Amino acid sequence: MKRELLIHILQEYILHKPDRPFEKLQDFVDEIEATPEEVKEAILRATDVLAKAGRAGPNLQIKKTVFPLENAKLNFFSSTANQIRDISNIEFGKFANLPSLVRFSPFFVGSFVIIMIIFINLSRLDTTKLYSPTPENNKQSIIYNSLLEPKAVFASEEKIDAKRVFSFPTSSISLKFSGELKNEVFGFFPYWMLDAQDQITLDGYTSISLFGLNADSNGNIVTQTSNSEQDPGWAMWIDNRTDELIARAKRKRIKVFITIKSFNNDDIERLVTSDDSQKRLIANILQLINMKSLNGVNLDFEYVGKAPQPVVYGMTRLVANLNSELKRQMPNAQLTVDTYIKSAAEVDFFDVQVLQDNVDALIIMGYDIHTPLGAPGPIAPLEGGDGIMGYMQSYIERVTPDKLILAVPQYGYDWIIDPDKQNSSDSSETVEESGEKAAILSYAEIAAESSKYKILWDDASQTPYYQYMDRENQKAHEVHFENTRSLGLKYDYIKNKKLKGVGVWAIGYDGLNQEMQQLILEKFTN
Known part of the structure; x- marks a missing residue:
């Protein structure tokens, strides 16, 4: 099964762009650790497809997909196994618009196979990179054990005590809200804020998202933790207070x-x-x-590090499949995907240029720099070296602005x-790490505590501290x-x-203060 999947991945990789440089194919082969036999079989299968395309005539267009789904047996969380149609022929954004493959002559096909096989085998004379089954290593797959790297975003897992947030007095005058928002204001409501949901005002938001339910590797929704305790996200989902919040x-x-x-x-x-x-x-999900x-x-899939190409393709495919089925069953339903601030500058896990065709919006996590x-x-x-403006320019060059949040x-x-660095003008840049993890503070707590100290302003980044x-x-x-500045x-x-x-991470973090919501209304209602 895994051998067939590797062959299928290689075949699709070749079909997406058969004229790519040989070294690119070689790099991909090395990355997924395919054997020469698997490479040879993938080339033969891809060549067969190309040959058939050539015989079909000049008007035939071969539409490419990212690893089309097989007709696997359905086994769903939902009560009806036929809820999802056959999505094996879904087309994916930019891939459907790639140049067609037509008129591949027998001479070209034969030459292509011979050259590719010779190149692959010659380049693999260094057998140190070949996969060799051994008793210790007999589970070849495209699942990678990535090196441990620092998380890109911590805030989505750093819990805040909801009751503590609302224990701080307001630092602003309560105001009545009026006006219609001209832009999307998308707020995340984390499960740990549910205890304060009746105190949280939703004014100033056009959309909120319940954060969130975990998906496991099999596509199931996690209801229990590894300790057999109720998953906190699931606990929020089935809590009556969540229904009150939704209402x-x-x-x-x-929304x-x-x-x-x-x-x-x-x-x-x-x-x-x-x-x-x-x-x-x-x-x-449907x-x-x-319900x-x-x-x-x-979707908030936070992959750490640079994902292997098959995983990038897989994420693109998942989003496209989900969007297609979501729109088929619920035409007005919307799909958003959270991405990293650096994802447009370099494809890490999200191919944002392709994803844009299958989402209503990309929500860019512009924090935790x-x-x-x-x-x-x-x-x-x-601003500055790691400034949002620089990274956002990469997004704007690749994605239409009206799909960016x-x-x-x-x-x-x-x-x-x-x-020794306290009160130093450059302490934020030169301070040595203390070895202790920084504590996360809600805006409500910061608003209360900062009144005791002098607020400094960093001109380079345009932020306070x-x-x-x-x-x-x-x-x-x-x-x-x-x-607010x-x-x-x-x-x-x-x-x-x-x-x-x-987008706002996260709803309720301002506690009893209203200046954050007032700022949103002032900026986006005019």
């Missing part, structure tokens, strides 16, 4: 989504490269949307720093965060670039 949002004509998430590389790899798992997940009459789904495990610095710098943070990180000394522990701290600049950027809108 309240609908009364305000706010409600469910976030389906996966933060484990192995789970993501197995899920996106398996036909059965994809079909099962799609059926589950069932979940129907609570939601407006759509948000500096993370809790690293040195202190701006979480969402607008820039998500911003309503939290900060509190780092312990070297006391402050420093203080913990007298009890005799430790110096540096806190980086966002306020820094976010106002980002909102102006969103409007100037005509992006679809803004």
